[in-house]
Amino acid sequence: MRYARIEAGGRPAHAEIADGIAHVLTGDPIRGAVKRTGDRLPLENLTFLPPVIPGVFYAVGFNYRSHVEHYGKKAPERPEVGYRANNALTGHRAPIIRPADVTGRFEAEGEVVAVIGRVLRNATRSEAQESIFGWTIGNDVSAREWQHADRTFWRSKNSDTFKPMGPWIETGADPMTQTTTVRVDGGVRARFPTGDMIFDPYDYIVETSKYITLHPGDVLWMGADSTVQLEPGSTVDIEISGIGTLSNPVLAERHP
């Protein structure tokens, strides 16, 4: 099943995506039973919202060997989560805005995202596997000069629109057997096996849940193998086979 959040009649709503149609739902599929309201919307001009607004937004820093080597870092020895911020979330098709004062590399990273479906503490590996509601796609946009110059990732990774997520949550895929492809204006810029991780999502959930309660709707972004430069005027697509394609145009902010 594919669950999206969309704008329907000017308000946010959950929807099931099937046969190229958004079927509006009565509630939130992550938090309870839902039914189709009968309202059906074509996908063409639909406004997609981030498919979930997490209570906690977990993200993994270095989780693919070639990405670690690219930055001359040591591979992590344990699965330790970091964090991103909800203000930065935006939906499929919404613009990524490059702030007026960004200089240097401005990059996309295509990531598979685990969406948690249960309350979880001290999870075993099989409980971690069963806790997954589904999978979506994230683009961990980063302004590298800020990332290196600042004390925290506040604006380098958490400026408004820097975290596109979507287009929907796919409940039936196994991300470990998929392929991630990053395209700019249709041209392939990166392609890697999604499952080629140093630690997989269940490793992270088991370790995190030793100290931390995970809740339905929490998300865990799993890191990327490659980074891809973004220029205003282009469109970046992150495709993960079996899940979908997250597509966002890149715009330059006008000076405020």
Add this chain to the structure above:
Amino acid sequence: MRYARIEAGGRPAHAEIADGIAHVLTGDPIRGAVKRTGDRLPLENLTFLPPVIPGVFYAVGFNYRSHVEHYGKKAPERPEVGYRANNALTGHRAPIIRPADVTGRFEAEGEVVAVIGRVLRNATRSEAQESIFGWTIGNDVSAREWQHADRTFWRSKNSDTFKPMGPWIETGADPMTQTTTVRVDGGVRARFPTGDMIFDPYDYIVETSKYITLHPGDVLWMGADSTVQLEPGSTVDIEISGIGTLSNPVLAERHP
């Protein structure tokens, strides 16, 4: 006015605290108009919840000169926010649980917390001042060996129960003229002028909002001057004059 979140009839509810009584409210005072339902609860055995669950949980690392010097760090040159995680929040009177495998210093930091009341982007200083809904108190509990050993603050600062917040939001105080006092079992362990900050809350809001939209209910923890060691079996109180006292017992986790 003082606004708390409490348990009323087994469910979370907002309440106005006046004359030693919790007056249950119809809605969320941060997000709209509220009325008293007529239900009144004495404070003695009340269960206090964190007074707000933020969309984004901002926190300031080094913001008092003596704290910076204590750690041999350079004072920050710009007001750059960091983040904490909602799973770690707990209310007034709820226990802080020290995980079974924590070794080394386990410390409290008493912090004043700004609660945002408006949508805010590219704020001027006076817009930042007007954006404050009110002020509460946070205890930024930290396990120092984990803080130094780990790649991120995931478990050192974000383990469950490590972020007591409350007891309520005071809408009428000026935190810059108050005094923060930290007591363990009634004995004063730290006392400092709350307003003795390197950058004040409005500096942080102005800078953050250049890139980031702040939303009603977001919180900004303002850092502490001093750290205080915590031992299981004791009770830690953070008092900020004009706001209130956040009190939490410390317990040792039994091995899972």
